Amino acid sequence: MKICLISDFFYPNFGGVECHIYNLAQNLYKRGHKVIIVTHCYDDRVGVRYLRPFIKVYYIPFYMLIRLVILPNFFISLPILRHIFIREQIEIVHGHAAFSTFALDALLSAKMMGLRTVFTDHSLFGFNDFGAIMTNKMLEFALGDIDGVICVSHTSKENTVLRARISPSKVRVIPNAIDTSLFVPTDTPPSSRDEIVIVVMSRLVYRKGIDLLSGIIPEMCAADKRVKFLIGGDGPKRLMLEELREQHRLHERVVLLGNVEQSRVRDVLIQGHIFLNTSLTEAFCMAIVEAVSCGLPVVSTAVGGIVEVFPADFVCLAEETTTESLTKGLLQTISRIDAGEVPAPQELHRQVKNMYSWADVTRRTEQVYKECSSRPSLAERMSVQKSRGPVAGVLYCICYAISYLLLAITTFLQPECTIETVPYIYEGGRREDGRSNALGRSLSEQLKYSDLSGSDHKKSL
Template identity: 35%
Template sequence: MMANEAVTYVCEMGLASVYMDHLLFGLDDIASIILNRVLKSTLPTVGAAICVSHTCRDNFILRAHMLPSIVHVIPNAVHTSKFIPDLSRQKMNRREQKLLWEEMVERERLHDRVEFLGYVPHSSVPILEAASAGLFVISTNVGGVSEVLPPETIHHADPNVDSLVESLSCAISGKIDSTDLFEFHRRVSQMYSWQRVAGETVMVYDKMIARPRLSLSQRLVRYKTVRHLAGFVVWYACWALHCICCFLCGIVATTAFD
């Protein structure tokens, strides 16, 4: 909500604004309906938007009634240098690894700094980091997951128990050699490098800076396209904010001259 409020303020200040959306929301539940109404009311004056996938982009355009030409797709990035396949761990079972870790913690006296999590829920395991570390990824084929990794590095299962069990069984019975592990790491490094993501983001901001800013009348016209009570409230709030800013600027100017 703070981002939506900030969009209104930056327009009044004559600044360019770029909205970033990372999540998929529905269209029929109460919470989504309220949020979508807020997006439609506050984003008519935004200069551009960035989504993390094409599925997220289509969802955002539908929810916020944005022009497709100003909504860009820039994926997330990952520090691949911190997630590199470790072949030495492939030869030990989980119990041997745990004993070595516990001995290391005991030897270095790290009890207050190291915590053994044990089982980690699947929702807490990032897909990109797992693939970069050389792990074969299994995920349900929902949302924009199919756009995240190439088909040879991820197996998509249907969102039901039987399909997940079958996919896990296939992955456990299959053998992946070391070249495949480092190939996963190499491909993730190329697709999700911070240099690439930062460069594409800077290009969007540069285009925004080069565009002329919207005047008060242009902003009011855009807010007027938001129908029903929400459009009237936002239109009035924009006009009131402009009057307050002009009043404050007048006070500051008078004080400076005095």
């Protein structure tokens, strides 16, 4: 299959969605599929780049409006996306993240071209604030006749079905995964006799419960003199933690690391005894999976899809989303550590390795691709959108009509036969013309068929 993964969120930015897209692309490639990634530009990163193992990334010159997201520009992006889909002979377009306007635009463009479409929702959203209402309306419009939807937890599935008003039969639950080879516990775990290190790895924003954390820190430091906090991450709530540390004179016991590169996350985790997650909303929470893989017991809020990630032996879930409940959970976990009741780090790592793997996620995602075969006509699509409501339905149909008109004009001005397609070099170890890809000449073959020239080769490779 020839697959396009698309989202506003991708490298050089780092986060859960970005890591998911990259790992999924890698594993789809290993299974013999052609994979490209499309995102918007980041500063001077514009044009075509390549990521190992030879995955092409299109950085389209659309600039960010707010929080890494571009302004919705469906009518502008349609000709560009059409050109890429035809050029790369794309069969399946897979959008990621409900907040990604670029992904939602691409799904609508792909559907008009008769391509199969899949969407993965990575987050939970509400229903009663202006931002959530606008996002939900866009999601409802984009997913009205989509072929398949993937959610990372059953809680996320319920949330997406309600927000987008789609049939639950279209939605599959496929959890996230991590590369467990990168999150391995140390052979000599730190001793808990002199100090208990509580690790927090999170963006320092309201949604991650940093207000709760600011209440937990002084209580835990007063309850146990061994407790020390190691906090990785940055954000607008960092100033609150700095003021708290100054007010309670906890400079020796609260360490703020700032932004931590992905390659250094494991080095921070293995310094701790307990991982603390204070999120107020989560669809899955990759952070606790990484922590358990490194051998740390977890204390967490019981919100969203967190309750589905691990059994009770692995995670101590707070009874309520309060400072008191989380503090109680931390004290209980420290007591278990002192009593030697916590599973060995290597055993926790082995369990995570068996539970979550990218090979399994890729295989299940591949099955969703195979099940996507619907080809609704324009009349059927308009009928679905019209049923969305007396006002929204009419607006959706008008947008559809304008989009189809734009597609017809674009096709007339640039017929498909005038767009040069890119030969796919790697396909089961052989080129499309049947010749083998000998390792010694593969790079020259790649350059020969690349759409880059001159100095751009150096940038991309």
